[in-house]
Amino acid sequence: MSDLTLDRPERAARSGASVDLYRAVWRWHFYAGLFVLPFLVTLSITGGLYVFRDEIDALVHSDLKRVATANDTSLARPSAMVDAALAAHPGTALKFTDPASPDASAEVTVRTDAGERLAVYVDPHDARVLGALPDQGTIMWTVRHLHSLKFFGPVARGAVEIAAGWSVLLVITGIYLWWPRGQAGGVVTVRGTPARRVFWRDAHAVTGIAVGGFLVFLAVTGMPWSQVWGGQVNQWANGSNFGYPSGVRVDVPMSGQRLSEAGTTSWSMQEAQVPESAPSSRPSIGLNAAVATFDRLGLHHGYAVALPTTPTGVYTGSVYPDDVAEQRVVHLDRYTGDPLLDMRYADYGPLGRALEWGISVHLGQQFGLPNQIVLVLVCIGNVVLAVSAGAMWWKRRPSRSMGVPPMPRDPRVFRGLLALLAIGGVVFPLVGASLLVMLALDLAVARMRRRPAAA
Incomplete structure (x- = not known):
């Protein structure tokens, strides 16, 4: 976003704004854009794709993700599906994921004898193995890792956190620069043609004011996943009671394992510890009984069951559907089948509930297709902001200079x-x-430039 008078701040002063204030805001809007816009383009492209993750994965991986709906609606036993997956890929079964819909496959996560972690897809009607991918190996998991810059290590992820904060500064300064000061156009209309700088200025300003609020929302709701701020706020929002919010019953033996170690979980449950089963001489209830218990307890279909791999392990059923109110994690004693801990969205603290809701909207899932469409339009708007900013700068830049505002x-x-x-x-x-x-560098450079003139 920028004002009609970007290259003539004195004109803005005659409209009632201070020249110095205008210059300071314009200068820092320039700096914020210089840092944020490359991230904004990358995050918008990957984010715009990721909001349609289920649809794209179902299309690209249809041979693995989709099955023919049989006339007979009966399903194979979960243990039979796990056995079929292990027969095709020998190793240890770690997780079983219930089909989310009648035409969806089941998924069995296997750690093979070679140490590879695979997602094995099984037809739930006849326990036929459809194929396998590396765990989190779908095209949308790749897009998600690109979106968070997880591929590039902690420094890159820290840079994304900084860019999110700077984007808020970008919007605040942009609103000030956009604010109408008597001009006839460039407030909600775009003048000129692409050959003229005013076209790009107006496109930048009008697009910015349209998507600015959404950009701030996305920056703030993306922060919970950030490397530094997210971890600290997670502890603050959810307490330190084994990673569960205060008031949740956790008077059961706890292991040192975190729920996030077993697979993807909600933001609020990242640090939640997994309870332990009481040692017993009786046999384990088995996966079939565990799934029957989770069904009886009413977990939303598509839940994942983390399988116990130690004598004191538990069966953990977890589900994070589009509606955050349906989020739930249940741990069962592997010998008795009794629920040891039943954690619902309603059990989160007020801040945890608010942040989870924001994350769900950020992911494009809380309000279904309208949520996805709005986010895609915002992502397109963000790219237009970046392109128009670059074109506008290119047309006004002085020769042999960055064109930093005065x-x-x-x-x-x-x-x-x-x-x-x-x-x-x-x-x-x-x-x-x-x-x-940035402020220290800016003042230092300005001071160095003034010295020759004073001499």
């Missing part, structure tokens, strides 16, 4: 920025630190 004459206008630094440093430590570094 420094305010009165440095006191940076007091507001210092206030943002203080807030950012407390709420988002990485973002606050990056702002502080």
Whole structure:
């Protein structure tokens, strides 16, 4: 977002805005865009694809994910499906995932004898193995890892966290620059043609004001998954009672294993510990009985069952459907079948519920297809923002210069920025630190440029 008067801040001053304040806001909008826009394009493209993850995976991996709906609606026993998966890929079964719909396959996660972790797909009607992929090896898991920059290590993930915070600054400064100051166009309309800079300025401003609020929402709701801030807030929101919110009954023996170690879980349950079964001489209830118990307890279809791999292990049923209210995790004693811990969305604390709801909307699942369509439009808008910003800068840049907006004459206008630094440093430590570094560099460079002139 930017104002009609970007290259003439004095004109903005005659409309009632301070030249120095305008320059400071414009300068930092430029810096924020310089840092954020490359991330914004990458995150928007991968995010726009990921909101249709189920549809795309079902299409690309239809031979594994989809089965013919049989006239006979009876299903093979879960243990038979696990046995078929192990016959095709010998090893240890770690997890069984219930088919989410009548035309969906079941999934068995296997750690093979060679140490490879596979997702084996099985027809639930006749226990026929359809094929296998590396665990989290679908095309949409690849897109998800690209979206979070997980492929590129902790430094890259930290940069995404900083970019999310800077995008909020980008929107705030952009609204100030967009604010109408008597101009006839460029507020909600686009003037000119692509050959003219005013076209790109108007496209940038109008698109920015349309998607700015959504951009802030996506930045804030994406923060829970961030490397530094997300982990700290998770503990704050969910307490330190074995990773479960305060008030949840956890007076059972706990193992040192985290729920996230068994596979994908909700944000609130990342640090939740898995309870232990009481040692017993009786045989394990088995997967079939465990699945029957989970069905009786009413878990949403498509739940995953983590299988016990030690004598004190438990059967853990977990499901995170589109409607966050249906999220649930249940641990069963492997010998008695009794529920040891039953955790629902309603058991999260107020902050945990709010963040989980925000994450669900961020993923495009809470409101179904309308949610997905809105997010895709926002992602397209974000790409338009980046392209128009680049075109606008290219058309106004001076030769042999970055075209950084001018420094305010009165440095006191940076007091507001210092206030943002203080807030950012407390709420988002990485973002606050990056702002502080950027401010120090900006002032140092400006001071160096003034010295020859003074001499």
